[in-house]
Amino acid sequence: MRATVGLIANPAAGRDIRRLTAHASVVPNHEKASIVRRLLHGLAAAGVEEVVYLADNAGIVATAVDGASPPVAMEPLDLRAHGWASDSTEAAGLLAAAGVGVIVTLGGDGTNRAVAAACGDVPLVAISTGTNNVFPTMVDGTVAGLAAGLVATGTVAADQVATRTKRVEVEVAGTADFALVDAAACTDPFVGSRAIWDPGRVLALVLTRAEPWSVGLSAIGGRLRALAPDEPAGLYVELGRGPAVTATVAPGVVARVPVAGWRLLELGEPIRFGAGARTVALDGERELAVDGGATAAVTASGPRLVDIRAVLRAAGNG
Secondary structure, three states, X not given: OOOEEEEEEOXXXXXXXXXXXXXXXXOOHHHHHHHHHHHHHHHHHOOOOEEEEOOOOOOHHHHHHOOOOOOOEEEEOOOOOOOOHHHHHHHHHHHHHHOOOEEEEEEOHHHHHHHHOOOOOOOEEEEEOOOOOOOOEOOOHHHHHHHHHHHHOOOOXXXXXXXXXXEEEEEEOOEEEEEOOEEEEXXXXXXXXXXXXXXXXXXXXXXXXXXXXXXXXXXXXXXXXXXXXXXXXXXXXXXXXXXXXXXXXXXXXXEEEEEXXXXXXXXXXXEEEOOOOOEEEEOOEEEEEOOOXXXXXXXXXXXXXXXXXXXXXXXOOO
């Protein structure tokens, strides 16, 4: 069977309002094209024969192969991109149906959340190019391509290096959605510009992971009780009157955040959170309008994420 890898590069990743409200950097599309170019060479070195990709509306992949013969066969999906998050979700579904061995993503937490909605059991290799980058990894494209290729070709078994991640499953008035890292109940009455960066507008958090060195709302939880991605638990944090913790809530923004209380959650344990909230943000972006709060549970039903270092260790000197 031909070794095939899927590719979704999000041109909108790393371009939200936090470039104005904080000090987040921009990853320009020409740099994303350079990452894709290096990625293709890593894939080819691992024996991948074909890459099926989302032809993004900014031409990232087209720029990566412009003027040169790509080292692997390139096949665009039959999908018209509009620059919406739904492009990534639809592309992921098509790639999963096509039977690709791995899907490589370029983006942040939001991009990977969109992909996770439809990728099924296909393992992800997530390259960080977004704003909130808790889920994806900062890694050279060549290295990511080599790891993705080793899994796609079966040289390294996916079951050995691709772990099922957690997610926060949220329900609001019969509408269900999820976050890969954090769900935040917010006081903002409208979705608006989507990105949430002011912890003063957050009433409560439900987290799948909490590391003090992260950037984003999950860093608040990391200052209370570190929670590893593979630990079978979630973390609930209620903001309000109480002792304050210092956390990096956005690039270049360090805030003192008062915490009213927190506790660990068992996997699957439902919790009603954010009484008085008007919106719920998922992985740093307001997505759901609510009237009084939402119900959430941390489950072990997230996407399978490839551990790039584990892949290369397992490959040894082959």
